[in-house]
Amino acid sequence: xxxxxxxxxxxxxEGNVFTGAWEQPGGGARDVIEPASGERLTRVGIANAQDIAxxxxxxxxxxxxxxxxxxxxxxxxxLRAADHLAAHAESYxxxxxxxxxxxxxxxxxxxxxxxLMLQVAASLLHSPNGVVLPSQPGRLSYARRVPLGVVGVISxxxxxxxxxxxxxxxxxxxxxxxxxKPDPQTPVSGGFLIARAFEEAGLPKGVLQVLPGGGDxxxxxxxxxxxxxxxxxxxxxxxxxxxxLAGRHLKKVxxxxxxxxxxxxxxxxxxxxxxNNIAWGAYLxxxxxxxxxxxxxxxxxxxxxxxxxxxxxxxQLGVGDPHKSPVALGPLINERQRAQVHAIVQDSVRxxxxxxxxxxxxxxxxxxxxxxxxxxxxxxxxxxxxxxxASVISVKSDDxxxxxANDTEYGLAAxxxxxSVGRAMALGERLRxxxxxxxxxxxxxxxxxxxxxRGASGNGTSMGGPADLEEYTQWRWVTIKDEAPVxxx
Numbered sequence: 010x011x012x013x014x015x016x017x018x019x020x021x022x023e024g025n026v027f028t029g030a031w032e033q034p035g036g037g038a039r040d041v042i043e044p045a046s047g048e049r050l051t052r053v054g055i056a057n058a059q060d061i062a063x064x065x066x067x068x069x070x071x072x073x074x075x076x077x078x079x080x081x082x083x084x085x086x087x088l089r090a091a092d093h094l095a096a097h098a099e100s101y102x103x104x105x106x107x108x109x110x111x112x113x114x115x116x117x118x119x120x121x122x123x124x125l126m127l128q129v130a131a132s133l134l135h136s137p138n139g140v141v142l143p144s145q146p147g148r149l150s151y152a153r154r155v156p157l158g159v160v161g162v163i164s165x166x167x168x169x170x171x172x173x174x175x176x177x178x179x180x181x182x183x184x185x186x187x188x189x190k191p192d193p194q195t196p197v198s199g200g201f202l203i204a205r206a207f208e209e210a211g212l213p214k215g216v217l218q219v220l221p222g223g224g225d226x227x228x229x230x231x232x233x234x235x236x237x238x239x240x241x242x243x244x245x246x247x248x249x250x251x252x253x254l255a256g257r258h259l260k261k262v263x264x265x266x267x268x269x270x271x272x273x274x275x276x277x278x279x280x281x282x283x284x285n286n287i288a289w290g291a292y293l294x295x296x297x298x299x300x301x302x303x304x305x306x307x308x309x310x311x312x313x314x315x316x317x318x319x320x321x322x323x324x325q326l327g328v329g330d331p332h333k334s335p336v337a338l339g340p341l342i343n344e345r346q347r348a349q350v351h352a353i354v355q356d357s358v359r360x361x362x363x364x365x366x367x368x369x370x371x372x373x374x375x376x377x378x379x380x381x382x383x384x385x386x387x388x389x390x391x392x393x394x395x396x397x398x399a400s401v402i403s404v405k406s407d408d409x410x411x412x413x414a415n416d417t418e419y420g421l422a423a424x425x426x427x428x429s430v431g432r433a434m435a436l437g438e439r440l441r442x443x444x445x446x447x448x449x450x451x452x453x454x455x456x457x458x459x460x461x462x463r464g465a466s467g468n469g470t471s472m473g474g475p476a477d478l479e480e481y482t483q484w485r486w487v488t489i490k491d492e493a494p495v496x497x498x
């Protein structure tokens with residue numbers, strides 16, 4: 010089944026990028042391959058550095074007129090884009106699932122949340138965006154938020170529609186133009202569905218540019234003088250390079266990076282409920298989520314029973330092509346990622362971890378894996394796996410649990426499960442993470458919440474909800490007098 014068949018219309022992106030019109034770029038074209046089947050889904054244009062420069066110039070030229078539109082007009086366009094996603098939800102969800110290797114409910118979730126993001130962004134246009142400041146008599150002094158100009162968005166492959174839209178929608182809402190570079194492995198989900206929605210919604214030409222590309226295109230965005238901010242979601246290694254290059258050009262940078270996330274299970278927890286939470290947090294979308302539950306830190310009183318039940322759960326979960334059968338896990342995104350996951354598992358077993366379940370694969374399908382006896386010297390303890398691997402670490406006390414959870418350069422998500430909410434909340438206060446969940450697992454996002462990590466998980470910025478107005482604008486101070494004063498010289 011081709012992309013055109015899924016959408017039941019000609020694939021306007023076939024060989025193209027989106028600049029307000031569908032055009033062939035200078036960087037050529039490449040096939041988009043479905044991870045589960047290895048089959049070609051479609052073929053898209055690939056941007057080079059020159060394409061990025063042209064897009065940035067066009068976006069900068071289009072931005073003033075976009076900002077000049079009345080807030081209600083901009084909001085109406087965002088709401089029409091949301092309606093477009095809702096109207097095509099079934100076909101778009103199938104496409105997202107197939108392009109990302111996800112199960113259909115994952116595709117449905119992405120489309121549903123992306124539409125909500127557009128609605129939330131539209132609401133920004135009906136909210137106060139400034140303050141009146143105290144000043145001397147006869148002078149009005151106020152500060153207001155104003156757009157940055159052109160925002161460059163670089164998004165990843167794992168949840169491409171959500172992770173592109175969470176920057177595109179609010180950046181456009183507050184009056185910026187956007188140049189979006191989705192991952193070339195998922196350019197339709199991460200870019201072209203958004204382009205189609207805004208094209209149908211009547212967004213003025215040039216305000217949104219969607220150009221899949223490789224590292225050269227990303228570097229061009231970070232150094233282009235017409236792009237004033239980079240919003241990057243991806244690996245910590247690439248994020249460091251983005252920050253360095255963009256910082257050299259004095260751009261604002263928002264980094265949402267990797268995670269080594271811990272779920273603490275106290276001895277009073279319901280074991281079966283805890284296992285259910287671990288499996289969801291560790292194995293959802295094959296563990297290819299920055300918030301995935303990588304470390305399971307469990308009080309030693311429960312460790313043996315919980316490990317046994319978790320291994321049984323992992324062995325029961327179906328793995329395969331989600332398009333052909335109802336399974337819990339689909340494929341990893343590519344062979345390089347599968348090799349990385351397997352190497353971490355094998356190295357950790359050689360270092361003394363016990364393989365309780367999984368640790369095997371067929372093509373890109375990696376079995377959900379449980380490792381016990383995990384210690385601080387092991388790769389699986391330190392590194393983000395980005396695969397379906399749960400590491401069980403037994404601890405003797407609450408203090409040890411906190412020490413282990415905080416023993417990481419990352420700082421994205423953490424969670425605590427206990428029958429005592431007060432005790433769990435007290436532990437949560439000691440966790441050095443941007444997202445903390447009490448009586449839940451680590452994979453949570455509700456769109457309207459500030460989302461951001463610390464340390465190697467990000468540079469302390471937050472996206473989503475009340476954080477968006479601050480993220481995609483800057484303060485402007487304005488003073489007004491009835492007439493110019495006379496100064497002493």
